[in-house]
Amino acid sequence: MNDINFWKVELDREIKEMIEETDLLCAQKKRLENALDATEVPLNIAQDNLDCRSRRQEVDLVGDRVELALNKEVEIIRKVQDLLKRTIENADRQIKLNRGAKHKLTMDWSDKVQAFEIDEKCTGLNNNSTEIQYKEGSAKFNNVQSTPESWAEFSHDNIVRAEHERLASQQLRNLIDQIVTDTSNDMREQCNTVNSEFARRIEEMNDAKTKMENHLQKVCIMSIWSTTLNTHLYFCCTLNQCMTQHLVASKSNFVSEFEYHAHISQVNFRLVIFPISFVTDRPRNCFHGGQCPSPAEVHQGQEAPMKVAQTRLDSRTNRPNVELCRDPAHFRMVQEVGEIQNSIDHLNQKLADSQASLKDLMDTRMTLEKEIALKKNSIFIDRDKCLKFRTRYPSTSRLVGYQ
Structure with a gap:
């Protein structure tokens, strides 16, 4: 009975320890499940970030460091999920082993309690007991009976x-602690890396945007000056036309060669020194709604003086006989035609160059x-x-399964 009581106590102690260990392992398994559930939010955040960034356009739709960091974050989270799932499966298997070992201990303990009660009852029997009676066939050995050695060995093995299972369970619990700590640290570290890459990328794009805005401002100023220059050229053409008409009218009286030459010099001088402020101080829409004149418009401004000069030359060819003379007036009118044509060509070239420059500026402006x-x-x-959206990232305590 002392041996039975000894093993019964040992079995009872081991059963209690096994129950306690199994409960602790179940709690760790619950942590794993919580940690696995917590990984869904970071995964959704990373995938949503990738989806949002896929809506960038043209040259900005590039595989930058942010996208690489996000892809790595998705990869890390998926690996963490796989590891947590495998660990949960290991915990399930160990819980079953713990419960199986505890079941054997419980059965052994129950048998010993029953055996102890029987032996205790037998110890109390004597010749005066009312329960004693003949039991034929009881005084023989049964083949299924165990020996004292095998009896003790059975409980010892259990x-x-x-x-052994309790030690394995303890090791698994320690491993679970390490796993949830490492996985949460890996996820938080990658989260911080992604946030840093986002901040760096946003700063780079802001700097680039600021530089382009400054460049755009300069281009707009240059465009205004180019438009003003074109307007000035057009005004010069108009002024040249008015002065030439006045000159032609004066020449109709066949002024002297000296007066004619002086008048031409005065016109050219005024065209050269004509202040651009006279044009820039005027409203922008004073010439063609603020738009640049075309070469055809410049040419049209010189048509009347050219027609007058050429008509006069043609009319004077009809002078009879000796009156058809190459007099100074004839030479001056021929010179006038050449000067008008040179003026048209010069202004057309300047205007074409200015318009080409303005077109380049407008193209640059649209691009910027x-x-x-x-x-x-x-x-x-x-x-x-x-x-x-990344501000919704779970806390560390949630990632380790405590919430």
Whole structure:
């Protein structure tokens, strides 16, 4: 009975320890499940960030460091999920082994309690007991009976097996602690890396946008000056026409060669020194609604003086006989035609160069405005869409399964 009581106590102690260990392992398994559930939010955040950034446009739709960091974050989270799932499966298997070992201990303990009660009852029997009677066939050995050695070995083996499973369970619990700590640290570290890459990328795009806006401002100023120059050229053409008409009218009286030459010099001088402020101080829409004159308009401004000069030359060829003389008036009118043509050619060339420059400036302006719009869209996606959504990232305590 002392041996039975000894093993019964040992079995009872081991059963209690096994129950306690199994409960602790179940709690760790619950932590794993909580940690696995907590990974869904970071995964959704990373995938949503990638989806939002896929809506960037043209040159900004590039595989930058932010996208690489987001892809790595998705990869890390998926690996963490796989590891947590495998660990949960290991915990399930160990819980079953713990319960199996505990079941054997419980059965052994129950048998010993029953055996102890029987032996205790037998110890209390004597010749005066009312329960005694003949039991034929009881005085023989049964083949299924155990020996004292095998009896003790059976309980010993059950306890050793339970201790082995309990030790394995403890090691698994420690491993679970390490796993949830490492996985949460890996996820938080990658989250911080992604946030840093977002901040760096947003700063780079803001700098690029600021530079392009400054460049655009300069281009706009240059465009205004180019338009003003074209307007000035057109005004010069108009002024030249008016002065030439006045000159032609004066020449109709066949002024002297000296007066004619002086008048031509005065016209050219006034065209050269004509102040551009006279044009820039006027409203922009004073010439063609503020738009640049075309070479055809410049040419049209010189048509009347040219027609007058050529008509006069043609009319004077009809003078009879000796009157058809190459007099100074004839030479001056021929010179006038050449001067008008040179003026037209010169102004046309200047105007064409100015218009080409203005076209380049307008093309540059459109390109800059488009690129600035692209940068604003990319900044909006990264700063207002992605980073704001990342503020919902779970805390460390939730990632380790405590919430």
